[in-house]
Amino acid sequence: MANNNIPHSSLCVATTDFEKVAKNVLPEKSWVYASSSAATGLSMRANLDDWSLINFRPRILRSVDSMDTRRNILGHTSQFPFFVSAMGTLGSSHPGAEPLLVRGATRKGMHTMISTASTKPLEEIMDAHLDEQRQLNNQSPSNLSFQLYVPVDRTRAKSLIQRVKAAGYQSLWVTVDTSTLGKRTADRYLQAQENLDAGLAGNAREIHNENDFAPAFGGRQVPGSVDGGLTWEDLDWISSEWGGPLVLKGIQSVEDVKLAVQHGVQGVLLSNHGGRQIHSAPSSLMTLLEIRTYYPEAFDKLQVFVDGGLRDGADVLKALCLGATAVGVGRPYYYALAAYGAEGVERCTDIIAEELEITMKMLGVSSLDQLSPDMVNTSRLSNEMWRPVFGKSKL
Numbered sequence: 001m002a003n004n005n006i007p008h009s010s011l012c013v014a015t016t017d018f019e020k021v022a023k024n025v026l027p028e029k030s031w032v033y034a035s036s037s038a039a040t041g042l043s044m045r046a047n048l049d050d051w052s053l054i055n056f057r058p059r060i061l062r063s064v065d066s067m068d069t070r071r072n073i074l075g076h077t078s079q080f081p082f083f084v085s086a087m088g089t090l091g092s093s094h095p096g097a098e099p100l101l102v103r104g105a106t107r108k109g110m111h112t113m114i115s116t117a118s119t120k121p122l123e124e125i126m127d128a129h130l131d132e133q134r135q136l137n138n139q140s141p142s143n144l145s146f147q148l149y150v151p152v153d154r155t156r157a158k159s160l161i162q163r164v165k166a167a168g169y170q171s172l173w174v175t176v177d178t179s180t181l182g183k184r185t186a187d188r189y190l191q192a193q194e195n196l197d198a199g200l201a202g203n204a205r206e207i208h209n210e211n212d213f214a215p216a217f218g219g220r221q222v223p224g225s226v227d228g229g230l231t232w233e234d235l236d237w238i239s240s241e242w243g244g245p246l247v248l249k250g251i252q253s254v255e256d257v258k259l260a261v262q263h264g265v266q267g268v269l270l271s272n273h274g275g276r277q278i279h280s281a282p283s284s285l286m287t288l289l290e291i292r293t294y295y296p297e298a299f300d301k302l303q304v305f306v307d308g309g310l311r312d313g314a315d316v317l318k319a320l321c322l323g324a325t326a327v328g329v330g331r332p333y334y335y336a337l338a339a340y341g342a343e344g345v346e347r348c349t350d351i352i353a354e355e356l357e358i359t360m361k362m363l364g365v366s367s368l369d370q371l372s373p374d375m376v377n378t379s380r381l382s383n384e385m386w387r388p389v390f391g392k393s394k395l
């Protein structure tokens with residue numbers, strides 16, 4: 001992209017560099033939408049900060065000449081143990097929206113999770129992925145998964161699942177942390193100001209998005225979109241309607257991982273929605289440590305994923321040492337897409353992949369299956385971890 005106002009993409013050497021560029025190119029509303037979080041931002045801050053509470057315990061003099069960063073995610077190889085987490089309304093980042101994102105990701109062999117709240121129809125996004133695959137002679141291991149916000153109307157929910165299946169998405173990730181929309185403070189300020197500027201009092205203004213599952217854009221949920229009445233029992237009909245790998249996105253306690261195992265899902269994504277939902281959430285890394293401490297059997301029963309605040313390849317490895325299969329990355333890809341389109345998505349992937357390889361070599365591993373919990377020191381984070389209260393909690 002020839003734009004003299006933005007630095008050349010090669011000047012982005014850390015994933016956080018995309019954020020600075022994006023802030024300059026994005027309209028204020030898009031910037032606020034992507035960068036905002038719940039309430040005072042505690043949940044997002046915890047995501048970002050907790051990675052620094054874990055240190056590696058590197059091993060030396062092990063042959064690390066060759067590197068293998070591939071990972072099997074729900075039965076499909078990915079070039080890397082990280083993927084793009086679902087983000088709604090990517091048209092607010094770049095006019096190319098989701099199709100452009102998946103083109104960049106497919107070129108790099110990375111999996112991408114597409115949001116129910118996408119700007120473009122799910123079939124058009126899949127077409128972009130398949131077209132890119134053809135151009136690569138079907139050599140990319142990349143695939144697309146679908147993040148499901150379950151609509152209140154069951155008929156609508158079932159037909160959405162059928163569309164996702166027919167389009168060829170590989171797995172379904174049901175978001176379970178959105179019984180209502182978190183209080184997105186920055187979006188609310190912006191909306192209130194727009195209302196006042198438009199001569200409307202208070203919050204009187206209706207939000208009009210083409211996709212009514214794009215609730216956060218404007219800071220309020222669209223009535224009738226996401227089902228706040230969802231329970232564990234609903235997983236039965238969702239699972240039988242879908243008939244493929246099912247993952248619960250947004251688990252934040254060991255008790256719920258146990259329930260997920262009992263309900264026979266194939267994976268859990270430990271996540272606090274990038275700090276956008278409940279105020280004062282545990283960081284996703286803290287939840288991972290909780291599972292590793294109180295229910296390590298989980299890692300043999302289903303695949304465990306993590307997202308939230310991952311900004312460096314070293315963070316990815318910390319999660320994998322603790323047993324995660326792979327991790328999701330959100331905002332860095334939103335910003336990279338905004339700044340440089342598909343090229344930015346590729347560059348962001350290269351940056352994380354290089355950091356991953358550098359850290360693997362110095363940690364003394366040449367493939368991801370050599371990682372283990374004793375390669376990280378979690379003492380500081382463990383100090384702050386939840387403990388069963390008064391011996392009464394049933395774990």
Ligand SMILES: Cc1cc2nc3c(=O)[nH]c(=O)nc-3n(C[C@H](O)[C@H](O)[C@H](O)COP(=O)(O)O)c2cc1C
Binds near residue numbers: 034035116
């Ligand atoms: C702009 C934006 C939009 C998002 N939209 C969705 C969504 O539609 N569905 C969903 O389940 N999660 C959504 N999320 C949460 C992400 O899937 C993911 O959990 C989070 O971004 C990870 O944290 P990170 O941004 O710090 O990497 C969104 C996050 C952002 C930043």
